[in-house]
Amino acid sequence: MLDYDPLHPPNWQDPYPTYARLRDEAPVHYAEQTGTYCVSRYEDVSRVLRDPETFSSVGAFEIMMKARSSSIGPRDVFEIARFLYRSRLNPLRMRKKPPVSIITSDPPQHDALRAIVNRGFTPRQVRSWEPRMREIVDGCMHKLRSGEPFDVVRDLAVPLPVSIIAELLGVGPERHADFKRWSDDIIAGSSGSTRTETLAPFLRAMGELTSYMRDVADERRRKPGDDVVSILVDPQHGDALDAGVLAQFVIVLLVAGNETTTNLIGNGTKALLDHPGELARVLDEPELLPNMIEEALRFDAPVQFVFRRTTRPVELAGTTIPESASVTVLLASANRDERQFEEPDRFDVSRETKGHLGFGLGIHFCLGASLARLEARIAFESLLPELRDLKRSAAEAPFVDSYLVRGLHRLELVPTAEVLREG
Numbered sequence: 076m077l078d079y080d081p082l083h084p085p086n087w088q089d090p091y092p093t094y095a096r097l098r099d100e101a102p103v104h105y106a107e108q109t110g111t112y113c114v115s116r117y118e119d120v121s122r123v124l125r126d127p128e129t130f131s132s133v134g135a136f137e138i139m140m141k142a143r144s145s146s147i148g149p150r151d152v153f154e155i156a157r158f159l160y161r162s163r164l165n166p167l168r169m170r171k172k173p174p175v176s177i178i179t180s181d182p183p184q185h186d187a188l189r190a191i192v193n194r195g196f197t198p199r200q201v202r203s204w205e206p207r208m209r210e211i212v213d214g215c216m217h218k219l220r221s222g223e224p225f226d227v228v229r230d231l232a233v234p235l236p237v238s239i240i241a242e243l244l245g246v247g248p249e250r251h252a253d254f255k256r257w258s259d260d261i262i263a264g265s266s267g268s269t270r271t272e273t274l275a276p277f278l279r280a281m282g283e284l285t286s287y288m289r290d291v292a293d294e295r296r297r298k299p300g301d302d303v304v305s306i307l308v309d310p311q312h313g314d315a316l317d318a319g320v321l322a323q324f325v326i327v328l329l330v331a332g333n334e335t336t337t338n339l340i341g342n343g344t345k346a347l348l349d350h351p352g353e354l355a356r357v358l359d360e361p362e363l364l365p366n367m368i369e370e371a372l373r374f375d376a377p378v379q380f381v382f383r384r385t386t387r388p389v390e391l392a393g394t395t396i397p398e399s400a401s402v403t404v405l406l407a408s409a410n411r412d413e414r415q416f417e418e419p420d421r422f423d424v425s426r427e428t429k430g431h432l433g434f435g436l437g438i439h440f441c442l443g444a445s446l447a448r449l450e451a452r453i454a455f456e457s458l459l460p461e462l463r464d465l466k467r468s469a470a471e472a473p474f475v476d477s478y479l480v481r482g483l484h485r486l487e488l489v490p491t492a493e494v495l496r497e498g
């Protein structure tokens with residue numbers, strides 16, 4: 076009998092053997108502690124994601140909050156009050172009409188929201204950010220080229236996405252460090268192991284971010300620029316986002332677009348270092364790079380799973396899931412399903428990766444996929460040639476403390492013995 080719970084994963088350093096057992100022994104497994112049905116096979120995961128009428132996103136992610144803080148202390152009460160004040164939210168109004176977020180809405184509301192935010196992420200817009208990405212990456216690589224100790228995560232994979240998100244929202248460099256702190260505190264407070272201790276850092280980050288973004292939105296309404304916030308609040312483009320919805324959207328962007336891209340670059344580098352033969356292939360054939368990035372998303376997905384809630388009783392892989400039940404959709408397991416991908420546990424930079432679920436599927440397919448792909452391509456174009464002469468400094472690199480997003484906390488590189496001898 077399998078004892079798996081997605082919010083309390085038994086072997087976080089390597090969850091893949093557990094996913095394999097789930098697919099074989101209990102493809103729709105009920106995790107009692109959290110009260111959620113875990114779907115692990117590719118075919119079933121795809122079916123869930125393609126059917127938002129049955130598998131709704133409304134309230135689906137609330138399970139993360141329920142499993143958070145078991146006891147609320149005086150510090151938390153103070154932070155709740157400060158959060159409501161900072162974000163100018165009225166708890167009575169929120170109860171009646173909670174602020175909508177793209178990731179937790181269904182059609183038709185989702186379609187309307189998605190149409191508005193798509194305006195900020197057109198292919199032309201994404202391409203226009205390329206020169207700035209190259210500049211940022213060059214700045215990050217300077218440290219490595221000047222012989223200083225270099226940590227792929229700290230010195231490249233973290234600063235690139237956080238600077239891009241902040242800049243595309245029109246946020247000045249003086250607030251980039253705050254952006255990273257808000258993102259870390261929101262992720263740790265919602266899915267890290269300290270989530271059961273106190274709500275305070277999480278609420279503080281949410282309150283500071285919401286209040287800051289409200290000010291930015293007010294400013295852009297008065298004086299539009301060429302950033303995404305200006306596009307989203309501009310009524311000339313049709314419907315504009317109101318302040319509360321904009322703040323929710325920015326929270327999603329920050330959390331969904333920041334740590335995830337960091338982890339794609341970190342996990343991709345780790346996979347290449349773990350598979351020197353595959354690294355040699357990409358170095359010999361640089362045209363394999365875009366496919367290598369897709370393979371990294373398949374092989375070690377930065378977002379391990381997403382949640383849904385059933386709107387009716389439904390049968391899946393022989394199990395009946397009742398109405399209004401929580402469903403955990405294991406993207407990372409589907410990506411390793413041998414029923415879909417041949418030898419799924421092999422990292423293969425030239426494999427057919429079509430259909431991997433690293434960015435999800437269906438109506439909620441990642442809005443920032445092309446942005447993340449471009450950031451990863453530019454980062455790897457600079458990093459790959461350097462990897463010839465580098466190795467990791469310690470064999471074990473710890474993973475970020477989160478049950479939901481998977482990525483390395485640190486990945487320090489040092490020159491190989493040959494380079495040191497030549498030097």
Ligand code: HEM
Pocket residue numbers: 132177178179189240327328331332333335336339376377378381382406432433434435436438439440441442443444446447
């Ligand atoms: C490697 C990096 C990334 C990964 C692995 C990733 C993964 C995902 C996944 C799995 C979903 C689906 C959620 C669901 O079905 O409930 C999603 C949605 C989303 N992502 Fe990403 N993401 C990445 C980067 C980004 C970036 C850079 C942005 C924006 C700047 C972004 C913004 C969003 C938004 C707004 C949604 C919600 C879309 C909707 O509900 O219609 N993501 N992402």
